[in-house]
Amino acid sequence: MAGLFDQPLVDLKAAFAPLPSLQSLGLSKQEVFDIVDSQLTSRLLDVHSRELQAAGESFYTIGSAGHENNAAIAAAFRPNDMAFLHYRSGAFFIQRQRQKPGSTPVHDMLLSFAASADDPISSGRHKVLGSFDHYVPPQTSTIGSHLPKAMGMAYSIGLAKRINHRGQVPNDSVVLCSFGDASANHSTTQGAINAACWAAYQSVPVPAVLVCEDNGIGISTATPHRWIESSFGHRPGMDYISCDGRNLLDVYRASKEAERVARRLRKPVFLHMRCVRLYGHAGSDAEMTYLSKEQIAHNEAQDPLRFSLALLAHLGIADQASMRQHTEQLYQRILAVGRKAIAQPKLADAAEVMAHIAPERPEQPIPPAATGETRARLFGHEKHNLGKPQTLNKLLNWALLDLMHQYPHLVMAGEDIGKKGGVYGVTNRLVNSFGPNRVINTLLDEQSILGLGIGMAHNGFLPMPEIQFLAYVHNAEDQIRGEAATLQFFSSGQYSNPMVIRIAGLAYQKGFGGHFHNDNSFTVFRDLPGVVLVCPSNGASGAKLLREAVRLAEEQKRVVVFLEPIALYNTKDLHTPGDNGWMRDYPEPTERIAFGEVSTEGQGTDLAIVSYGNGFYLSCQAQKQLAEQGIQSRVVDLNWLHPLPMESLLQAIAPCEKVLIVDECRKTGSLSEELITRLQEAGDSTQKVQRLTADDSFIPLAKAAYHVLPSVESIVEKAKQL
Structure with a gap:
């Protein structure tokens, strides 16, 4: 930092076109000084x-070195x-806190740096820029993964106005989202x-400002x-504005x-803010291994703080000597706060670490x-x-009719769910009852569908996004894994969402055939702390489980994945054609x-x-x-696939000496692997437990599929062997 004051002031006239007047920008001298002070604070925090x-x-x-003029954006x-x-928007975050009296950005950020349990946003779980009071949801190492939910939040503002929903922000709010040129x-x-x-091309309001902090390099790869x-300069529906990241007034x-x-x-x-990156990508990054001395020197000459200090002198706000003194005093204060921050308690045990994965509410x-x-009108069609038994897809549809009436802020979104009613009719006629603002036909992009859901949840909606087929979610699973599942954890x-x-x-x-339309790969959801995975098997369980899923989301703020078995959507018969044994x-x-509650069919104790x-x-x-062959069994429907309903399951199988797990998914990485381990750990040691699974294969077309899947x-045969 000393080098900033050992060099002559930058010649602003030579560097920039004529500077606008403060009056034309609506800025006071004090406001300019405050922005520069936020820049200096951010740089000194990077140093410390x-x-x-x-x-x-x-x-x-x-850190944020070289990007400090994002304070002017804030x-x-x-x-x-x-x-x-x-992660390079530290100066923005400091300036944002400045806008609310009584905030302590230096103290808060140093607690985060030190992984202190007193960190007000993540309780020491990660170094993040975030604050509930300042409308900054925490992000970790984002590589563009936060943009879908930012767009979802922006879309939700206009949606709130259209359906008279009281959101978390005013109806004329704007959403900001920053990212780097490499992440672009x-x-x-x-x-x-x-x-x-x-959306904007169709005149749908999306009040978002996408801030690309373009420093020309992604770790070591030049842009x-x-x-x-x-x-991005000529995208339909979106305006493009650029600025010089060295120049506070231009930004x-x-x-x-x-x-x-x-x-x-x-x-x-x-x-588009053009800027430079100083100090390398991160603390462990040695930029001299991929940048020449001349390139590094050139970047240092473009340091935005040099131009900001010259601007203060140009405007008669503060000279070089007074700013040197101010910077030294600021650094000493940061050092003092830092000494206190590192002495604050850390997370003490696993219970403290995990306290906010799925907090009890x-x-x-x-x-x-x-x-x-009202009900007669809702179900008039x-x-x-x-009063008659129905299939799974029909009873899910009826449950959705009830739920959307009960929860006026419940909004569905997905491909073809509107007039078409979804590929399998589950959302049939919902748009007739609740309109296109609550049954939203989306574009074909699973990341954006899930991001829309996350963003709407930020604004107080209860989202129900639909992914058309299980295999499609793998294009976008990080929206669930890295964004939705982690938000409570990183925000205490x-x-x-x-x-x-x-x-x-x-x-x-x-x-x-597989794997896009006939797919059994859902292991990714079982690897996510706090996420609930539920799977119905018939219409009655489907309706009941869907209601409980909505309760968990609304009351307990859980992320729930509701996995619907396509092959059972229209299944009517159980044992013989025309028996209607699977309708409810x-x-x-x-x-x-x-x-956490299982369902049981039958009371047999042999198996x-x-x-x-x-x-x-x-x-x-x-x-x-099996009953015809003298084996009396009970069949247990798990309902809840993550976390497993172990207490209820153990009670259900307790009277039986033998247990057979039938898992329609692959032998490797399947639910049955976890289940058989959990039963051995927690169950009756005298019980004999075996499993029957699908083979480790993708699903082929037509009847060939039944060669690799469990059958009746x-x-x-497996039950008789057991």
């Missing part, structure tokens, strides 16, 4: 972070414009920006000259213009279901079917299957067959054949 790391007291030193927006920041190439970034443009401008000018367009015209704006009354004339429970993600999937679909009556709207989804259906068929015959 490296010093603390050298002493073993700081653990993540990626100054141009309201303090309640939600901001999704990437990521498919997640490209998809999110495309989604924003796709091609003018690549960002060429890529502020561009930011106010971006703010005007986004707030008044409700359009997305791409704000108070019970809430469940909204009443429709009754009387189903008069001829009411202050932020949450409750939602129910409906996914059609699993195997046994006649006439379909619609449960009363108050009926639910509680979280317990444990399964889910299609496996439960096949096991019920096998149960009859194989269940019966």
Whole structure:
């Protein structure tokens, strides 16, 4: 930092075109000084972070050096414009806190650097820029993964106004989202920006300002000259504004213009701030291994702090000598706060670390279901079917009718769920009852669909995004893994993104081959702390479980994946054609299957067959054949696949000496691996437990699929062997 004051002041006239007047920008001299002070604070925190790391007291030193003029961006927006920041936006975060009296950005950030349990946002779980009070949801090492939810949040503002929903932010708010030039190439970034443009092109409000902090390099890979401008300068539906990241006044000018367009015209704006990266990518990065001395010297000459100090002198706000003194005093204060921060307590044990993965929240009354004339009107198109047993897809549809009436802030979103009613009719006619603002047909992009859900949840909605087929979620699984599942953990429970993600999937679909339409790969969801995975097997369990899934999302703020077995959507018969043995009556709207509760068919004690989804259906068929051969069994439907309902399951199988797990998914990495281990750890040691699974194969077309999947015959044979 001393080098800043040992060099002559930058010649602003030579560096820039004529500077605008403060009056024309609506800035006072004090406001300019405050922005520069935020820049200096950010730089000094970067310096001290490296010093603390050298002493073993700081653990993540990626910093904001060279990007400090994003403080001017923060100054141009309201303090309640939600901001999704990437890791080089430290000066923005400091300036944002400045906008609320009584904030302590230095203290808060140093607690985060030191991984202190007193860190007000993550309680020491990660170095993040985040604050509930300042409308900054925490982000970790984002590579564009935060853009879909930022676009979802921006979309939700107009949606809230259209359906008279009271959101978390005012209806004229703007959403900011910052990222780097290297991240601009990521498919997640490209998809999110495309989604924003796709909506805006159709005159749908998306008031978002996308801040690309372009330093020309991604770790060691250079960004091609003018690549960002060429890529994003002429996108339909989106305005493009650029600025010089060395020049505080130019950044502020561009930011106010971006703010005007986004707030008044409700359009997305791409704000391109050209800047430099100083100090390398992170503390461990030695940039001299890939940059020449001349390149490093050139970057240092473009240090935005040099230009900001010259600006203060030019405007008569502060000279070089007074700023040297001010900077030294600021550094001494940071050192003093740092000494206190590293002495604060750390997370003490696993319980403290995990306290906010899925924090217990108070019970809430469940909204009443429709009754009387309202119910008659809601189900008017189903008069001829009411009171008769129905299939899984029909009873899921009825449950959705009830739920969307009960929860006016429940919004569905997905491909083809509107007038078409979804590929399998599960959302049929919902748009007729609740309109296109609550049953949203989306573009074909799973990352954007899930990001829309996460963003809507930030604004107080209860989202129910749909992924059309299970295999499609793998294009976007990090939106669940890296964004939705982690938010409560990294915000100490202050932020949450409750939602129910409906996914059609699993195997046994006649006439379909894998892996896109006949897929049984859901292991990814079972690897996510706090995420709930539920799978119905019939219409009654589907309706009851869906209601409980919505309760978990609304009341407990959980992320719930609701996996619907496609092959059972329209299944009517169980044992013989025309017996209608798999159709069910619609449960009363108050009926639910509680979280962690299994369901049991039969009371036999010779054998317990444990399964889910299609496996439960096949096991019920096998149960009859086994009874005819003198083997009395009970079939247990797990319902909840993550976390496993062990307490309820152990009670259900306790009377049985033998247990057969029927798992329709592959032998390797399947649910049965965990289940058999958990039963051995927690169950009766005298019980004999075996499993029957699918083979380690993708699903082939037509009848060939049944060569690699469990069948009724194989269940019966395995049961007899056991």
